[in-house]
Amino acid sequence: MNNFQFYAPTDFVFGRDTQDRVADLVTRYGGHKVLLVYGGESAEKSGLIKRVTGKLAEKNIEWSVLKGIRPNPTDDRVYEGIAIVKRDDIDFILAVGGGSVIDTAKAIALGALYGGDFWDFYCGKAKPEAALPVGVVLTIPAAGSEGSPNSVITKIDGLHKLSYRSLLTRPKFAIMNPELTMTLPWFQTACGVVDMLCHIFERYFSNTPAQLVNAYSEAIMRDVMDQALTLRVRPDDYEARADVMWAGTLAHNGLCGVGKEEDWATHRMEHEVSAIYNVAHGAGLACIAPAWMTFVAKRNPDMVWKFAINVMSVNPAGKDTNRIIAEGIKALKDFYHDLGLTTSLTELIGKEPDIDALVKSLEGNMGKTLGAYVPLSMEDCREIYRLAL
Numbered sequence: 001m002n003n004f005q006f007y008a009p010t011d012f013v014f015g016r017d018t019q020d021r022v023a024d025l026v027t028r029y030g031g032h033k034v035l036l037v038y039g040g041e042s043a044e045k046s047g048l049i050k051r052v053t054g055k056l057a058e059k060n061i062e063w064s065v066l067k068g069i070r071p072n073p074t075d076d077r078v079y080e081g082i083a084i085v086k087r088d089d090i091d092f093i094l095a096v097g098g099g100s101v102i103d104t105a106k107a108i109a110l111g112a113l114y115g116g117d118f119w120d121f122y123c124g125k126a127k128p129e130a131a132l133p134v135g136v137v138l139t140i141p142a143a144g145s146e147g148s149p150n151s152v153i154t155k156i157d158g159l160h161k162l163s164y165r166s167l168l169t170r171p172k173f174a175i176m177n178p179e180l181t182m183t184l185p186w187f188q189t190a191c192g193v194v195d196m197l198c199h200i201f202e203r204y205f206s207n208t209p210a211q212l213v214n215a216y217s218e219a220i221m222r223d224v225m226d227q228a229l230t231l232r233v234r235p236d237d238y239e240a241r242a243d244v245m246w247a248g249t250l251a252h253n254g255l256c257g258v259g260k261e262e263d264w265a266t267h268r269m270e271h272e273v274s275a276i277y278n279v280a281h282g283a284g285l286a287c288i289a290p291a292w293m294t295f296v297a298k299r300n301p302d303m304v305w306k307f308a309i310n311v312m313s314v315n316p317a318g319k320d321t322n323r324i325i326a327e328g329i330k331a332l333k334d335f336y337h338d339l340g341l342t343t344s345l346t347e348l349i350g351k352e353p354d355i356d357a358l359v360k361s362l363e364g365n366m367g368k369t370l371g372a373y374v375p376l377s378m379e380d381c382r383e384i385y386r387l388a389l
Helices: 018-028 041-045 048-058 075-088 099-111 186-204 211-233 238-252 265-277 281-296 302-310 321-338 345-349 355-366 378-387
Strands: 011-014 033-038 062-066 092-097 134-138 150-155 160-165 173-176
Touching: 011 018, 011 238, 018 048, 018 092, 018 134, 018 173, 033 048, 033 075, 033 099, 041 048, 048 062, 048 092, 062 075, 075 099, 075 150, 092 099, 099 134, 099 150, 160 265, 160 355, 173 238, 186 211, 186 238, 186 265, 186 281, 211 238, 211 302, 211 321, 265 281, 265 345, 265 355, 265 378, 281 302, 281 321, 281 345, 281 378, 302 321, 355 378
Parallel strands: 011 173, 033 062, 033 092, 092 134, 134 173
Antiparallel strands: 150 160
């Protein structure tokens, strides 16, 4: 295990009716005038927004609204939010939603206190010195953004989808009530499960020896898969919802990567797919991850072999390494199919994707090489896209 520093100061408030504590938490972390950021109709129709604003009103907390945030959040809404913050003298950003809403809130928090263009942080031109505090009421367990310093935004001009990590934007608090996820469409739940699994993949598939970290990472993956299949038939199962919601946080708060060199090739390759074709991030990962495993196993089979046995429950008796790996990847694909997702990019997009365009954009955003478990050239990435077709 490598040297590491693990700092995760988010105040997690988990369980039934915890959204009623929102105003107390905003006040505790210095909020007086709030920018309320959320998606739209579902949060309003469920009554959640009314419940949240009612609690803010009880504490005489003023709020402004930025709503209509969509999946694969874009820079135009960030600019809009920054303008509202400056116009209304906002001092706290409250995200009610999932990863796209939270990531938008984080980008606004960074840009509001910066004299230049917030995109400077995402493209590497500048580093932030300050950010407004961010709080979260989580409604979609998937991205883990409620407990991480990471965010992902797409710049409409050029369709550049880039991630940025700043400890300044790790949420001050995250309210997590599993009951709020019970009315989610199944597709969103399924995509969320894939995303959180892939967050662990990016850390699990590593050349760094870390037996303890690997062991609890495997346990989280097995539980997520088991509980996801439970939710497929019993969507109102509170305990299964609770496990999946908390697993999404553990998958991306850094715990599964402490002391390890991380990879992130799968996510970065998928970002090009969802930026260009506007598909759900989790749905794209379901296509890219098995293709990536298939490719890298030929050069570095060690962790793919362990994943097949320890997570996908492949019986190794009488089988060579290649067969074990093949059965493990097939079992992963079968699991994605059981969730109702495709593992074919062609089927997902509705046509064969332009691999040349994907690789060109990937190289423009990431450079000539990608990943750490197996360093990939752009030609390697081209082959992985082809395997995902």
